[in-house]
Amino acid sequence: MNFNNLLWEQDGKVAIVSFNRPQAMNALNLETLEELERVIWKVANDNSIGVLILTGSGGKAFVGGADIAELRALESSIEGVALCRRAQGIAAGLEEMGKPVIAAINGFALGGGLELALACDIRLAADTARVGLPEISLGIIPGNGGTQRLARLVGKGLAKYLIFTGSHLTAQEALELGIVEKVYPAGELLGKAKELAAKLAKCAPVALAMAKRAINIGLDTDLATACAMEAYLFGIAAGTEDAKEGTGAFLDKRQPQFIGR
Structure with a gap:
């Protein structure tokens, strides 16, 4: 599969998709969301694929957040709602897909990046990763399920604290709070994700x-x-x-x- 903002690789029954806008910290623009929709449809309907891994290219970010310039260009509340519903549909596609989805968080996963990871089944993080929902600093709130999925993971009070303050968490802090399942040295992360994916791909x-x-x-x-x-x-x-x-x-x-x- 060919994309402008994603890299596609298939290794046996494991598909590995990397967000590939390193010059923008792999920020999610509309084109990237459209390409991710295509990936979800492909993986969900291709029997040769058993597991999907999502990660980031460039070494600094999984997904650094939404494309701020596109957010700034929104002209009305109606456009804001439409954008969120589009993104929420993509996150729901990952969550509802009948195949395991692993997020290999290899750097910053902020805002929309963490929201996508929260929609995955299993989250693995590099020890250098940083996660958070800092939308409050932009005068907005998480809009791709972050207020809901984070609260379900860590509880209402802690979710409010993290979202109200826009806190960035280290990988170890995220592990202790149950936001990620495992933390590995950065150089081992993708290999560990592939190892887990290969194991899951052998299951019924x-x-x-x-x-x-x-x-x-x-x-x-x-x-x-x-x-x-x-x-x-x-x-x-x-x-x-x-x-x-x-x-x-x-x-x-x-x-x-x-x-x-």
Whole structure:
């Protein structure tokens, strides 16, 4: 796939997409968002891809935030709402995709960059990374799900503190707060992300999709409803050929060969 602002690589069943506007700290402009939409559609619908990794090029930033010049050019509240809804749809596409999405945060992930990472399933960070939602310093607020996903991760009070103050967190601080799952030396980050992605790519695709859906939806409903939905999704997974292969391989003491159905 060819893009102006993204780099595409596929290694087996793992797709690696790098934000590639290093001269602008990989800031998200409209063209980049449009290209990311194409990536999401491609990954979601291509059976040769099992896992998506998002990272940044240039070594300094994952995504440094939104394109400030484009924000400055907004002429009305209506345009602001439209921009946010467009970006929110892209983040939802990552969150709802039936395949794991890993954010390899290799530098600054601020504003819209952290919001995209929050929509991913697993966040790995370089020890040099810095994350935050500093929109308040621009006279605006996070608009791509940041107020909602951050609060769900760290709790209402801490989310308010971080958003009201626009604080930047180190990778270690983000790890301690549960914003990222693992921190690695910068030179090891992408290799560790690829290692994890390769492991996930060997799993049964339907089971991964059902597990992701159960967790994402279940946290937003009551426990009884969530458990009933879990049972339904378990039933879907249990009825697949992969379930028969997985249980058979366990009993036969061999590695399973999943086919995605």
